[in-house]
Amino acid sequence: MRVNKITSLITAITSVLFAALCFFIPKDTVYYDISLAIFGSDLIAFVLSFIEYFSVRREVIEEFYVASLKALSSLKKIEYMHFDIQDEMLKNCLVEKSKNDNESIAMVLGKSHEARKAFLRFKGFSDSNLEKDNAIDYYNRAIDEYKENIRSVAKSYLEFSKTDLSIMTYYYGKMDFFFANKTIRNFVYIDIYSKIWNTRSDVMSVAFDYELLLDNKGNSAVCIDKTRSIERQLFRIEESTVGEYKCLSVYCDTADQISDSLEKLISYTRKGRKTEYQKHIPVKGIMTLQSESQTERLKIRNRSMI
Numbered sequence: 045m046r047v048n049k050i051t052s053l054i055t056a057i058t059s060v061l062f063a064a065l066c067f068f069i070p071k072d073t074v075y076y077d078i079s080l081a082i083f084g085s086d087l088i089a090f091v092l093s094f095i096e097y098f099s100v101r102r103e104v105i106e107e108f109y110v111a112s113l114k115a116l117s118s119l120k121k122i123e124y125m126h127f128d129i130q131d132e133m134l135k136n137c138l139v140e141k142s143k144n145d146n147e148s149i150a151m152v153l154g155k156s157h158e159a160r161k162a163f164l165r166f167k168g169f170s171d172s173n174l175e176k177d178n179a180i181d182y183y184n185r186a187i188d189e190y191k192e193n194i195r196s197v198a199k200s201y202l203e204f205s206k207t208d209l210s211i212m213t214y215y216y217g218k219m220d221f222f223f224a225n226k227t228i229r230n231f232v233y234i235d236i237y238s239k240i241w242n243t244r245s246d247v248m249s250v251a252f253d254y255e256l257l258l259d260n261k262g263n264s265a266v267c268i269d270k271t272r273s274i275e276r277q278l279f280r281i282e283e284s285t286v287g288e289y290k291c292l293s294v295y296c297d298t299a300d301q302i303s304d305s306l307e308k309l310i311s312y313t314r315k316g317r318k319t320e321y322q323k324h325i326p327v328k329g330i331m332t333l334q335s336e337s338q339t340e341r342l343k344i345r346n347r348s349m350i
Contacts, residue, residue: 049220052097055090058082097222102313104218108232109310111212115240116299116306118207122247123200124279124294124328125271127190129166134190135265137163141187142263194264197271198254205247209240228312235305243298246274279327286331294328 069076127134136159144155160183161174167186173179216237221228250270256262280297283290304321311319 049097049222051093052090052222055086055093059086059090101221104215105309105313108212108215108219109306111209111215112236112240112302112306115207115209115212115244116302118204119240119243119299119302120296120327121200122204122278122296123197124275125194125197125268126292126294126328126330127193128332129163131268131272133159133163133166135268137187138191138265191264194267194271195258198257198267201247201271201274202251202254202258205244205251207244209244212237212240231305232309236302236309239298239302243278246277250274282326288333289331290333292330292332293326294330295324296327300324 065079066076069079140156140159143153144157160180163186164174164179164183165171167182169179216232219229219232250267253262253267253270257264257267278296278298280295280300282293282295284293285291303324307321308319
């Protein structure tokens with residue numbers, strides 16, 4: 045775009061200069077013929093470069109649009125981390141279980157089961173059943189499921205951290221508009237380019253912890269905290285109630301904002317410039333029972349397991 049823009053500007057300026065010279069140079073001289081010829085050739089060059097500018101502009105915007113959509117596709121695959129217990133309770137359980145499973149630490153500090161007991165009480169187990177085998181088996185299976193959930197989320201973050209943004213960067217660098225160049229480039233940079241780059245940078249900053257976790261050397265509790273810090277910027281939660289159920293709709297808000305900005309950018313290539321925004325769709329839906337009888341139902345279910 046920059047080459048076409050510069051060419052158009054130079055040929056436009058020289059066309060005007062030699063057109064002006066034709067008014068001051070006598071028509072029966074060779075200088076008049078030369079000036080007129082240069083004016084004509086520059087005018088043709090200006091028209092051709094100006095027409096080509098719009099073709100190149102369309103190509104650059106569309107290629108940037110496609111490259112950004114690929115990054116968004118990867119971004120929307122990031123999983124939202126949801127547990128049916130509070131994060132602090134889960135982290136306490138993970139830390140306690142990790143210490144208990146480590147024989148050298150357990151020999152020095154001794155084993156503790158306070159976090160396990162708190163978890164089982166929350167799930168509806170009575171105090172008399174906290175040490176029974178079925179309760180302990182239920183607890184161990186639940187912790188394994190939570191760990192697998194965390195690992196799955198970690199994998200999704202690592203996949204996004206590997207997203208190639210070089211093509212998007214290349215076409216952003218090629219943008220150089222005739223009209224409102226600074227305004228459009230600032231819009232593209234702030235609302236699209238930097239949001240994608242910053243999100244990937246945030247994910248890459250914790251990628252090492254995720255890699256350790258997937259290699260069975262990491263700390264799940266630490267990964268929960270770091271994931272939550274990214275999620276606060278990445279996701280938006282909408283709550284609703286259906287009967288006895290509380291419904292949570294999880295939107296990848298950053299991706300939706302970028303998507304809207306991309307549709308606004310691509311509208312520059314359309315006739316009439318009508319922006320056609322894509323519908324925002326939740327990346328995850330969560331339903332939880334919130335009736336007063338929930339605790340009793342949990343107790344009944346757990347008693348049937350014992």
